[in-house]
Amino acid sequence: MKKEILAIGLLIAICALSLINSHCVSDLTEELSTIISEAGEHAESEDWATAEELTHSALDLWHSRENYTHIILRHSDTEAMEDDFYELLEHILNQEHGGTESAVMLVNDHLDSIRNLEKIRLGSVF
Amino acid sequence: MGVSFVRTIIIFLSLVVSLRIMGKRQLGELEPLELVVAILISNLASQPLADVGTPLIYGLVPIFTLLACQLVISGLTVKSIGFRRLICGTPSILIEKGKLMEKEMRKNRISVDELMAELRRSQVTDPSKVRRAILETDGSLSVTMFAAEAPITPAQMSINVQDSGCPITVICDGRLMSNNLRLAGRDERWLKKELSARGIKAITDVYLMNVDDLGAIYITPKEAKR
Numbered sequence: 220m221k222k223e224i225l226a227i228g229l230l231i232a233i234c235a236l237s238l239i240n241s242h243c244v245s246d247l248t249e250e251l252s253t254i255i256s257e258a259g260e261h262a263e264s265e266d267w268a269t270a271e272e273l274t275h276s277a278l279d280l281w282h283s284r285e286n287y288t289h290i291i292l293r294h295s296d297t298e299a300m301e302d303d304f305y306e307l308l309e310h311i312l313n314q315e316h317g318g319t320e321s322a323v324m325l326v327n328d329h330l331d332s333i334r335n336l337e338k339i340r341l342g343s344v345f
Numbered sequence: 346m347g348v349s350f351v352r353t354i355i356i357f358l359s360l361v362v363s364l365r366i367m368g369k370r371q372l373g374e375l376e377p378l379e380l381v382v383a384i385l386i387s388n389l390a391s392q393p394l395a396d397v398g399t400p401l402i403y404g405l406v407p408i409f410t411l412l413a414c415q416l417v418i419s420g421l422t423v424k425s426i427g428f429r430r431l432i433c434g435t436p437s438i439l440i441e442k443g444k445l446m447e448k449e450m451r452k453n454r455i456s457v458d459e460l461m462a463e464l465r466r467s468q469v470t471d472p473s474k475v476r477r478a479i480l481e482t483d484g485s486l487s488v489t490m491f492a493a494e495a496p497i498t499p500a501q502m503s504i505n506v507q508d509s510g511c512p513i514t515v516i517c518d519g520r521l522m523s524n525n526l527r528l529a530g531r532d533e534r535w536l537k538k539e540l541s542a543r544g545i546k547a548i549t550d551v552y553l554m555n556v557d558d559l560g561a562i563y564i565t566p567k568e569a570k571r
Contacts, residue, residue, distance in 0.1 A: 226416035233410055237347035291346055294398040339347040
C-alpha cells in the first residue's frame, strides 16, 4: 500500500509541477511580449534609444531565465528565440521601420507559440 | 511539461485498452500492463538520449508518470479481482477433456496449428491426452494431462527419494559468496578444508562451486591462463 500511496503522490506532484511550469512560462512570455511590443511602439515613433533599451531589457530577462528555459524548452526553440531577439535589436540599431515591425511580430509570434505549447489544452495535447 | 504529462497518460491508457482488445496472443510472456510500460519506457528513454536538443525532462516526466501509473494500477489489480479481470483479462480454456474448444480458440484468434505448436512445446503431441489446456493472461499455455497420461512420480511408486534441495553457489568465478555460504549452513573453515582435499590452494582458483542440502559438492577449477 505504501508504494501505491507514493505513486499517487508522485502523480499529484508531477501534475502540480506541470501546472506551475505552465503558469511560469505564461508569465515569462507575457512579460517579454509586453516589453517587446512597447519597444516596437517606441521604434514606430522613432524613439530608437528607448526601443533599444527595452529590447536589451527583454534580452536580459530572457538570459536571466536561461537555466530554466534550457531545462523545460526544446533547445532549438531557445536558440531560435535568442536569434529573433538579436534580429530585432539589429533592425532597431539600423533604425529600419519595416524591419523592426516584422521582427517585433516574429518575436511575439514565437513567444505566443512557446506559451501555447505549454498550456494544457485540447489543441496542444493532440 | 504539462502537455507531456497529459499525453503520456493518454498514450498509456490507449495502449492498455488496445492491447486488451488485441487479446492474449499478442502479449507473449508479459501481462498487458507490463508490456505497455516496457514498450513505452524503452522508447521514451531513447529519445532524449539520442537527441541532445531535447531536454531530459521530456523523457523523465513521461517515464515517472508511467512508473506511477503502473504502480497504482498493479496495486489495484492485486486488491480487486474485478479490476484485475478488466486490465489483465481472464484465462481461457482451449482444451477440455481432450476436446478442442473451437469457440474459445476463435475468440482468442488461436489457430489449430498454433495450438499444436504450443502443445508440442509442452511435450504433448496428442490433444486427446490433455485433461485441460489453459491460455493464461500472459499468453502462455498451461497443459494438464489426464492422470493416466501424466508422468509417474516416486510418491505414486512408493519410492523413498532423498531431497537434495537446490544447489547453492558458494564460489562464483573466484569470488566467495559469503551470504550463500551461510545459507548453505557452512563456514570458511569447511570451505578451505574441502578445497585443500581437492588440491585447490585458493578460492580464486575456483570457477564454480555448488553445494546442496545433502553435502554433495560440484567444483570446476579455473582453467590455467595461457
